[in-house]
Amino acid sequence: MSSATLDEIDHGILYALQRDARNTTIADIAEEVEVSASTVRNRIEELEESGIVEGYYPKINYERANFPLHVLFVCNAPADERENLAAAALDSHGVVDVREMLTSMRNIYIEVVATDTQDLTEITNDLASMGFEIESSEINTNHYTRPWAEFAFKDGEDA
Template sequence: MAKLDNVDRGILHELQLDARNRSAQQIADKVDVSASTVRNRIEQLEATGVIEGYHPKIDYETANLPLQVLFVCTAPPTERTEMVDKILDVRGVVDVRETLTGRRNLYVEAVGTGTSDTARITDALHEVGLTIESSAILRQRRVQPFNHFFYTDPYDSEQDTEEE
């Protein structure tokens, strides 16, 4: 687990707001360090796996995939990880989330153009061995950046904000 200081937290927050259009200098101005520090910190955050990647937000309806479906599924806990890899290979599946619960432990989001896609994806999920507990057509998804990076860690006796 990486130990983040306020500079790292500020950089992560700024990247979540709009990574594509934020320059190192703009981020540096917000977190009160140099642009080179921001670049170095981003490199470190990527190397340690804190930042896993940069992904576009896609409007599937505009991309001619107007049907978004959320499947709530149950997978045997001992097989869940292997099943996720198979689920991600199903055409139309765009997101799989695992939970720690015994039942209803996989949330699978899929997109398509109509009911034939939904039926195909449903069949594929059954073939993998999942039990579909429920499904719902999604209307809208809203995501916001986590904005609580600036907490005071009671176990952190020093606040490291020096430039590198």
């Protein structure tokens, strides 16, 4: 995708969506970025169509949902196979997120959810059989996020 030129209104909309897309109304965003609700609605549609906004996802607390093992695997994959392996991993049992890193080593991060240690062992074996070299596996306890500050609406202020 070619890069898009975003203005302060687009930035403000993105900031509001990152902060809480589920509980923020179009009217709330319009008030925050000082434009009409129809402008916000049109801008969001453009951001989605251009691929800048790729989707809206719930943040799940897997432990509270009775899936106690939430694990991050740090893996190596051959550079020429990394993209295909990442796509294949995402289709594997227990895998909920795959990130490709632009490094030669430790270049794939795979987030998995398992019901118990036997399930985790099967997931580990599946990933290894696909061709991933597992460097480490870390149990996630918490995950914190925030909107990117550069998207905060500045109301014409000097940066």
